[in-house]
Amino acid sequence: MTNGLVLYDYWRSSAAYRVRIALHLKGLSYETRPVNLLHEGGEQHLPDYRAINPQQLVPCLLDGDRVITQSLAILEYLDETQPQAPLLPVDARGRARVRALALALACDAHPLGNLRVLQRLETQFAASEMQCIEWAAHWIALGFEALEAMLVDNAATGRYCHGDTPGLADACLVPQVYNAWRRQVPLDDYPTVQRIYHECCALEAFQRAAPEAQPGAG
Ligand SMILES: N[C@@H](CCC(=O)N[C@@H](CS)C(=O)NCC(=O)O)C(=O)O
Structure with a gap:
């Protein structure tokens, strides 16, 4: 039983990872449709997927015949339609704080290390693999x-x-720490980030959402 929810997903995508965390926190089952971002130039560019998400990015959520793109829009949509295990606090100040934390990662830090940005650095500026890694690491560190x-x-x-309930900001923090590890960014200077990461990873919802727990990982 999937509640009619379908997630276009890639196991290593940190934006999709945010949505998986939210789905598991809320106890929602869903069907996964993998979109391999690396296979033959990237399945996100295939016509069938472009018709669903013209941005050619994952994630994308189907709720019945509704298509929802953008991970943070998806998280807020799930929160409004599935109010159990809320991802946002009840007070306006709290919501503003949580959104600011989430956006600092999802809007300002994460996109600069995205696949298409790194590919552009390679094709337009002949950046080497090492230069791309250093570029991504710089923005991850600045964000943290x-x-x-x-x-x-x-x-x-x-x-x-x-507070003491995991929510929207945590769903952005954990995937960005995963990115940091991929790029070998040391986290020693961010003890609070590390502490929260470990608190989250002790929860089953976060474990089930983890990249290595996804079908096709590796
Ligand atoms: N702002 C978007 C970002 C989505 C995004 O950047 N997805 C990446 C994977 S984490 C992607 O699909 N990249 C494919 C590419 O760069 O071609 C969101 O939050 O959903």
Whole structure:
């Protein structure tokens, strides 16, 4: 039983990872349709997928005949339609804080290390693989530097990014830490980020959403 939810997913995609976390936190079952971003130039560019998501990015969620793109829009859609295990706090200030944390990662840090950005650096500027890795690592580190400052010594930070319930910001933090590991970015300077990451990873929902737990991983 999948509740009519279908996720176009790639196991290594951190944006899709956010959605998997939200689905598992809410206890929602779903069907996975893998979109291999590397196979033969990337299945995200195939006509059938472009017809669903003209941005040619994963994730994309189908809810029956509704198509929802953009991971944060998907998370907010799930929160509004499936209110169990809320991803956002009840108060406006809290929601603004959580969205600011999430956007700092999802809007300002993550996109600069995206596959198509790195591919463009290679084709337009002949950047080497090492230069691309250094580029991605730079933006990951800058993002975490800001995130650490936003989290540490803030009374609203709890066991997780906001209080003692995992939510939208945590669903962005954990995949970005995964990206940091992929790019060998040291996390020593971000102890609060690391602590929250480990708190999240102790939860079954996060474990089930992890890249290595997905079909086709590896
Ligand atoms: N802002 C989008 C970003 C989606 C995104 O960047 N997805 C990446 C994987 S993490 C992708 O599909 N990349 C394919 C490519 O760069 O060609 C979201 O949050 O959903």
